[in-house]
Amino acid sequence: MSLDAPPPAPRAEEGPQVGADEWVARQARRREYLPSWLGRAQRLGDRVGWWPRLAVAGLAAAALPLLGLGGFQLQVGIDALVIALLAVGLNIVVGWAGVLDLGYVAFFGFGAYGFALVSSGQIGADGIHLPSYVSIPLVMLAAAVLGLLVGLPSRRLIGDYLAIVTLFFGEAFVEFTNNVAPGALGGPNGIVGIDPVSVFGHKITSNGGYYYLLVVVLVVTMAVLRLLEFSRTGRAWRAVREDPLAAASMTVPVNWVKLMAFAFGAAVAALAGTVFVAQQISVFPTDFDTPILILVYAGLILGGAGSIAGAATGALVVMVIYDGLLRSPSDSGYLFYGLILLTLLVKLRPWRRLAVVLGACVAFGFAAHAIAAAISARAVAGGPGSTGWIASALHDWVIVPANATVAGNYGFVALVCLLIALVQAGPRWRTILLVPALYLASFVWETRLVTEPAITRQLMIGAILIVMMNARPQGLLGQRRVEAIT
Amino acid sequence: MAFFFQELVNGVTTGALYSLVALGFSMVYGVLKLLNFAHGDLYMVGAYVGFFVIQWFGGPTAVSIPVPLLLLIMFVLAAAVVGGLGVAIERFAYRPLRDAPRIAPLITAIGISFFLENAALLLFGAQFRVYNTADFISLSSGITIGSVTIDSVQIMVLVLGLALMVGLRELVNRTKLGKQMRAVAADREAAEMMGVNVNFTIAATFFLGSALAGVAGVMAGLLFNQVTPTIGFIAGLKAFTAAVVGGIGSLPGAMLGGLLIGVAESMITGYAPPGYSTYTNLFVFAVLIAVMLVRPSGLLGRAQLQKV
Numbered sequence: 001m002s003l004d005a006p007p008p009a010p011r012a013e014e015g016p017q018v019g020a021d022e023w024v025a026r027q028a029r030r031r032e033y034l035p036s037w038l039g040r041a042q043r044l045g046d047r048v049g050w051w052p053r054l055a056v057a058g059l060a061a062a063a064l065p066l067l068g069l070g071g072f073q074l075q076v077g078i079d080a081l082v083i084a085l086l087a088v089g090l091n092i093v094v095g096w097a098g099v100l101d102l103g104y105v106a107f108f109g110f111g112a113y114g115f116a117l118v119s120s121g122q123i124g125a126d127g128i129h130l131p132s133y134v135s136i137p138l139v140m141l142a143a144a145v146l147g148l149l150v151g152l153p154s155r156r157l158i159g160d161y162l163a164i165v166t167l168f169f170g171e172a173f174v175e176f177t178n179n180v181a182p183g184a185l186g187g188p189n190g191i192v193g194i195d196p197v198s199v200f201g202h203k204i205t206s207n208g209g210y211y212y213l214l215v216v217v218l219v220v221t222m223a224v225l226r227l228l229e230f231s232r233t234g235r236a237w238r239a240v241r242e243d244p245l246a247a248a249s250m251t252v253p254v255n256w257v258k259l260m261a262f263a264f265g266a267a268v269a270a271l272a273g274t275v276f277v278a279q280q281i282s283v284f285p286t287d288f289d290t291p292i293l294i295l296v297y298a299g300l301i302l303g304g305a306g307s308i309a310g311a312a313t314g315a316l317v318v319m320v321i322y323d324g325l326l327r328s329p330s331d332s333g334y335l336f337y338g339l340i341l342l343t344l345l346v347k348l349r350p351w352r353r354l355a356v357v358l359g360a361c362v363a364f365g366f367a368a369h370a371i372a373a374a375i376s377a378r379a380v381a382g383g384p385g386s387t388g389w390i391a392s393a394l395h396d397w398v399i400v401p402a403n404a405t406v407a408g409n410y411g412f413v414a415l416v417c418l419l420i421a422l423v424q425a426g427p428r429w430r431t432i433l434l435v436p437a438l439y440l441a442s443f444v445w446e447t448r449l450v451t452e453p454a455i456t457r458q459l460m461i462g463a464i465l466i467v468m469m470n471a472r473p474q475g476l477l478g479q480r481r482v483e484a485i486t
Numbered sequence: 487m488a489f490f491f492q493e494l495v496n497g498v499t500t501g502a503l504y505s506l507v508a509l510g511f512s513m514v515y516g517v518l519k520l521l522n523f524a525h526g527d528l529y530m531v532g533a534y535v536g537f538f539v540i541q542w543f544g545g546p547t548a549v550s551i552p553v554p555l556l557l558l559i560m561f562v563l564a565a566a567v568v569g570g571l572g573v574a575i576e577r578f579a580y581r582p583l584r585d586a587p588r589i590a591p592l593i594t595a596i597g598i599s600f601f602l603e604n605a606a607l608l609l610f611g612a613q614f615r616v617y618n619t620a621d622f623i624s625l626s627s628g629i630t631i632g633s634v635t636i637d638s639v640q641i642m643v644l645v646l647g648l649a650l651m652v653g654l655r656e657l658v659n660r661t662k663l664g665k666q667m668r669a670v671a672a673d674r675e676a677a678e679m680m681g682v683n684v685n686f687t688i689a690a691t692f693f694l695g696s697a698l699a700g701v702a703g704v705m706a707g708l709l710f711n712q713v714t715p716t717i718g719f720i721a722g723l724k725a726f727t728a729a730v731v732g733g734i735g736s737l738p739g740a741m742l743g744g745l746l747i748g749v750a751e752s753m754i755t756g757y758a759p760p761g762y763s764t765y766t767n768l769f770v771f772a773v774l775i776a777v778m779l780v781r782p783s784g785l786l787g788r789a790q791l792q793k794v
Contacts, residue, residue, distance in 0.1 A: 100589055102596075153779055160521050163592060164730055165778050168771045171723060175768040290719070294600050301593060409609045416605075420578045448608065458604040465597025469590050470582050 050226055053309070058219040065208055073324065074207045080319035081214035082276045083292075087299040087315035088221060088308055089268025094297075095305035096234065097261035098241030100163040102293065103150065103170035107143050107266040109288035111273025113177065113185065114139040116283045119195040123184060132197045136274050140267040147266025151259040170293065177285040190284035197278040210279040217275060221268060222308050228264075229308065237261055291458065295322065298461045301468050304475025313477060318464070326457040333386040336445055340438065353431065360435045365397040368439070378402045385450035398439075398446050408448030415440045488633040493756040494749060499640045499709065501748020502647035506702035507725035508732070508740040509654060510695030516671040516735040517691045518584075523595040524575060526722015527602035528568050528696045532703025533713040534606065535564040537615045546618035553622055561646075564704045565697035572696025573689050581685070599722070606715035615713040623708075643705045650698060651741055657694075658737065667691055671735070720767070724751075727774040733784025742786060747773075 045053055061081075065074065086108055093101045118135045121127030130138070153165050177185050185191070196203045197213065204213055228234050236257045239247040248254045277283045295318065303314020325331045348354040372379040382400035384391045401407045418437045422430055449456045468475065507529050514522045539560045544550040551559075579598055583591045619625070619639055628637035636644075658664035666687045669677035678684045706721070707713050728747045732739025747770060754766050777784065 094589070098589065100592055153782075160515075160519070160588070160592070160734075161730075161778060161782055163521065164726060165775055168723070168727075168774050172768060172771040172775070175765075175771065179764050179768060291600075294596060297593060297596065305589075412605070412608065420574060423578065452608060455604050455608045459601060459608070462597045462599075462601030462604060466579055466594050466601065469586075469594040469597070470579065473586060473590050 051223070054219060054222060054226070057309075058215060061215045062212060065211060071207065074211055076320060076324040077211055078207060078214060078279060079323050080316050081211070081218055082272050083295055083299060083319045084312045084315040085214070085218050085221060085272040085275075086269055086296045087303070087311040088218070088225060089265045089272065090296055090300050091305060091308060091311040092225065092237070092268070093261050093265040094300060095307070095311065096229070096237040096241060097258055098237075099151075099258055099261060100160075101166045101262070101265065102163050103166035103168070103173070104265065104269060104296065105288045105290075105293040106150075106170045106173035107147060107269035108273045108276070108292070109173055109177065109285075110143050110146055110266075111139050111270025112277040112283045112287065113191070113273075114142055114270065115274035115277050116191040116194050117184065119278070120191055120193055122186070122191050129195055132195075132199070132278075136197070136271065139274055140270045143270030143273075144263040144267040147262040147264075148259050150266075151262030170288075170290075174285050174288055177288075188285060190282055192282040194277055194281050194283065196281075197275060204278075207279070210275065214275060217271065218312065221271070222312060225268075225308050233257070233260060291461075294461055294465070295319070298464045301475060302464055304477045307475070307477050310475050310477035314475060318461070322457045322461065326453050326460070328453075330386070330388050330390075332450060332453060332456070333388070333390045333445075336449075337390065337442075340441065357431065357434055357438075361438045362397070364435050365439055365442075369396055369399055372399045382447070384446040385448075386446060394442070394446065398442050400443075400447055404447040408444055411440060411444040412448060415444050489756065491632075491634045493752045495634060495636050495640065497749035497752030498745060499643050499748070500752060501745035502644055503702050503705050503709065503744075504721075504724050504728045504748050505741045505744025506647055506650060506698045506705070507721060508728035508744045509651065509737060510698040511722075511725050512729045512732075512735055512737060512740040513667075513691050513695040515729070517667060517674075517688055518580065518591075519588075520580065520591050521595065521726075522695075523592070523722065524598040524602055525695070525699055526720070526725060527599050527606075527718035528572055529699040529703040529706070529721050529725075530606060530713070530715060530718030531571060531602065532564040532568045532700030533707040533717065534610055534615070534703075535567050535700065536560040536704035536707045537617060537713050539563055540617065540622075546621035549622050556622070557642075560704050561701055564700035566700075568700025568703070569693040569697035572692040572699075576689060576692040581688075599719070603715050603718060606718075610715060612715065617707045617711050617713070619708045619711055639708050643709060646701070646705070650701065654694070654698070655737065663687070663690060724770065727770055730774060731777050731784055733786040736784065736786045739784055739786035743784070 064077065069077070086104070090101070090104050093099050093104065115135055117123055118128045118130045118138070119132075120129075150166065150169055153162065178188055196205050197210075198204065199213065204210055236247070236252045237260075239250065239252055240254050240257050244254050247257075276287075280287075296315065299315030299318040300311050301314070302318055303312065304310030321335065325335045344354060344357070348357060369380060379401050380399055381402035382404045384394045384398055384400055385404075386394065415437070418433065418440060422433050422437055425433055449459075507525065510528075511522060511525045514520060514525070539556070540546055540549070543556055543559075549556055575598055579594050580591055583594060623638055625637040625639060628635055628641060630636075658667060666677070666682045667690070669680065669682050670684055670687045670691075674684055677687075706717070724747055725744070728743035729740045730743070731746060732741070732743030750773065751766055751770060754769055758765065
């Protein structure tokens, strides 16, 4: 009896594999792509794998200063990179382990204060001046231990309770640095005169140097986290996020896994803190207040919790808008009107409808301006708050009364009400309401928002959180999870 | 001893205020299982409504209508405006997320809190707005027992606070709406199948809870005199602490927690050695963390079995 040729061994990619559930494997590979050319770009990006993408992004970031960025732009870049590093670390805790950590900024502050204490003249007669290659790992390790301690209550507390404890931990940290041990921590005056980071004996003192350092640190951290994501621990984190009970019955040590997420997140935050404080040369308790926490969350949510690239991109986008573009009236005008036009272009289909809405909006504005001018000259006495060609283009379109502040305030309240109505209305009314809403938005922008950039950018951060959670909870780059039906 | 009792009275008064904020917070948690981070900012809005009512009727030195009527308008308007705002927030931001993962509404709530705070900053400015309570309510017309004085505003806050708490208790325990609220809190799906209008019940809960925060805001304006856009955040944290210490979701617990926090705070400020009175907030947070670690379900809360 002759032996037949043995059947060909099933190829690794196809067919059932031992230990892999077919359905799970298929679901894991399935992802949603954005419509049109964005989706094609995503598919192309998927084909080349993660490390070429990361390398290209890193090189692009490193090439940016060569375009001749000034001191201000460089500072914006540094702040953005610090927040991006924080968002990438927060992604471990919130995105992967699914634990809401509202005290995350405290670890950032711990790293900053820790580095400041061991690299300045603050303690003792001569101070402590540890070299960076000792102090940074030391501070990260200490932060990881602190993260374990803060995470310990997660053994008993689930969900919301843990969020509360961490929130209070964050608040307590600010109170602590403000009040306790003013000799060592400096109270509200903080610590000044901190040593720079030295790399291979070379002290980094310029902003450009810190920019490159942060790019390298961010890229390396992202690469390490990418390896971690698909490691045993990374899979355990996601299992715990999806269903702690199921994970526990699959012998995942749920508590320990959560604690590890806390520790890893804290270490990354502390790393960001050390570089941040060395670049600033000083550290104050207000650097770690709630607005920073909300910024980091806004970046993470915008980019998509659960995705490393999403967290970093989201944080960079948020910070460049928040810190860079919203500072000057002309830039913020481009941003505001550009975003509105972009949203309309993407969302309003078919083209005829878009043309009708835009045309109606232009006509509505000129008509309203003419009527208001005919009734009273005071009603149009003010000029638009924007500068440059936007102002001259809008001069006869948007009504800006003499006392613009009060009118702008009423306009703001009306705009919020109108936007709520817009969301709740049916499709037909939505198109009709869109015209006054656009006009009102421009009115509020020209009378009020453009003159208060500091408040406007905070409002924008709040709005990002609310809108993203309602419209696209997985973020711009995140993937919609396949929800198990319970 | 007189000092002790004076501090106790002050503590109980601020405690009553914290209790009102904590009650609304706890009610919302009860029906939606949502930590409404925006609750403290609703309280801030209430304080501003009270301030603008005083300005509308001629300012604190020249009030054009009888003072009791003014107070009535302040409280009712604050309750109505803030209650309405609460309902709008629920309808606009929380209802679409009712079946989303737990983390989504929490982050939305943080966003709303930040948005409200900065909207107030835009509309009302960062400067202190002052009620000048002493200009239209004579504070000396209170009660004096021995050397302990309870001024008229404190009496009003205590009486009104107590009345609202008793009223809320009766509402939750005796009325049909209260029954529906308890049913939704116990099991939303089952309540819906039994014919409870869940959306209406949740909206009503938001209205009541937010209205209480609005009333507490006016009280805070009368008691502490100062209003800024940032008072909401710290008051929200205190109310959090109160609700959690008492047992989140439990209404008597929220009242007890509020009183405890108020009294503890006033005792620390009164008895702390000089230079240490800034430790008040730190202490409050430490108490909270300790309670959470030792008894996570709070003083009056019941430990919950996690349903699978």
